Amino acid sequence: MKRNIPCMLLASAGVVLIGIGIALGQPGQVLMKAVRICMECVGIG
Amino acid sequence: MDKRRFSIQAVSALLHNANLKGFLTGKIYQGAGKNICVPGLNCYSCPGAVGACPIGSLQGFLSGLKFRFPYYVLGFLIFFGALLGRAVCGFLCPFGFFQELLHKIPFPIKKNSFAGDRQLRWVKYAVLLLMVVILPLCFALTPFFCKYLCPAGTLSGILLAVHDSMLRAQLGGIFLWKAFVLAVVIVGCLIVFRPFCKYLCPLGAIYGFFNRIALYRMDLDADRCVSCGKCKKVCQMGVDPVRECNSAECIRCGDCVRNCPVNAIHMGIKYGQAKKHSEKTTAL
Numbered sequence: 001m002k003r004n005i006p007c008m009l010l011a012s013a014g015v016v017l018i019g020i021g022i023a024l025g026q027p028g029q030v031l032m033k034a035v036r037i038c039m040e041c042v043g044i045g
Numbered sequence: 046m047d048k049r050r051f052s053i054q055a056v057s058a059l060l061h062n063a064n065l066k067g068f069l070t071g072k073i074y075q076g077a078g079k080n081i082c083v084p085g086l087n088c089y090s091c092p093g094a095v096g097a098c099p100i101g102s103l104q105g106f107l108s109g110l111k112f113r114f115p116y117y118v119l120g121f122l123i124f125f126g127a128l129l130g131r132a133v134c135g136f137l138c139p140f141g142f143f144q145e146l147l148h149k150i151p152f153p154i155k156k157n158s159f160a161g162d163r164q165l166r167w168v169k170y171a172v173l174l175l176m177v178v179i180l181p182l183c184f185a186l187t188p189f190f191c192k193y194l195c196p197a198g199t200l201s202g203i204l205l206a207v208h209d210s211m212l213r214a215q216l217g218g219i220f221l222w223k224a225f226v227l228a229v230v231i232v233g234c235l236i237v238f239r240p241f242c243k244y245l246c247p248l249g250a251i252y253g254f255f256n257r258i259a260l261y262r263m264d265l266d267a268d269r270c271v272s273c274g275k276c277k278k279v280c281q282m283g284v285d286p287v288r289e290c291n292s293a294e295c296i297r298c299g300d301c302v303r304n305c306p307v308n309a310i311h312m313g314i315k316y317g318q319a320k321k322h323s324e325k326t327t328a329l
């Protein structure tokens with residue numbers, strides 16, 4: 001079980017970072033980018 | 046073929062791209078799912094995509110006009126990495142699945158080991174550092190990886206352009222370059238197993254860092270291993286599981302586990318630290 005401690009700590013750190021991101025309104029910024037056709041991605045630039 | 050893994054890959058590709066009507070209409074999904082980063086490489090401009098690509102989102106933050114630390118996107122990457130490592134690649138990533146399907150197509154040359162293969166593996170770390178982090182930080186509004194390399198984005202462009210004449214009219218030099226990259230990747234897949242994953246993918250590079258400590262890991266029972274070399278021979282990612290079963294290159298496909306004649310390799314979340322093969326040899 002001891003071997004699972006580092007990954008559990010890291011996974012928790014991930015959750016904390018997601019939480020901070022939510023508090024800062026970052027999901028909305030991800031959404032804004034993802035709901036429009038990304039000109040760079042599709043090759044228009 | 047591992048039917049269980051194949052089914053999981055197919056279901057995951059479908060879940061990443063559950064907006065099936067988008068493929069018919071050429072319209073991208075605009076719902077709340079796009080608040081969330083998906084685990085695999087899946088362009089958010091793909092008409093089927095229902096979530097946000099983590100690599101695209103990361104560059105979105107780094108190339109913003111004002112610097113914003115990407116807590117949210119990094120959180121997803123660390124979370125997926127800590128739990129699964131590159132099992133994301135072996136089981137969940139739609140672009141990895143796409144490459145595997147291509148590799149199943151019969152082709153006169155199938156080659157997985159060649160001179161330069163080891164050195165080329167480092168390119169993906171350069172892509173991560175330069176095209177995903179440093180250049181987007183230096184040049185605002187330019188997601189270099191998406192713009193100049195990502196073949197998943199090019200596929201999205203093609204799927205959208207089929208339906209949209211305005212978009213078609215705008216395709217120019219950058220698209221030609223990206224179509225060339227996509228063509229190289231596609232032909233590469235006919236010959237080599239997952240060439241994009243091995244040499245170019247920045248997301249695979251990130252998850253590779255977690256392979257050693259991820260909850261889903263591999264473990265070699267050195268007392269059982271008879272050094273027959275079968276595991277190394279069947280590994281299409283070029284890993285020698287006896288030497289390094291948690292190598293950053295391992296995508297957890299399980300081929301070595303299934304082919305070991307003495308069941309010395311285990312994969313899952315319940316195994317302990319691997320016994321080093323050298324420990325076994327000294328003990329003998």
Ligand code: SF4
Binds near residue numbers: 139140239242246247
């Ligand atoms: S290396 Fe990249 S493209 Fe390949 S399976 Fe992993 S995330 Fe997907």
Ligand code: SF4
Binds near residue numbers: 280283285
């Ligand atoms: S080491 Fe085993 S599980 Fe990892 S990629 Fe190779 S065959 Fe697949």
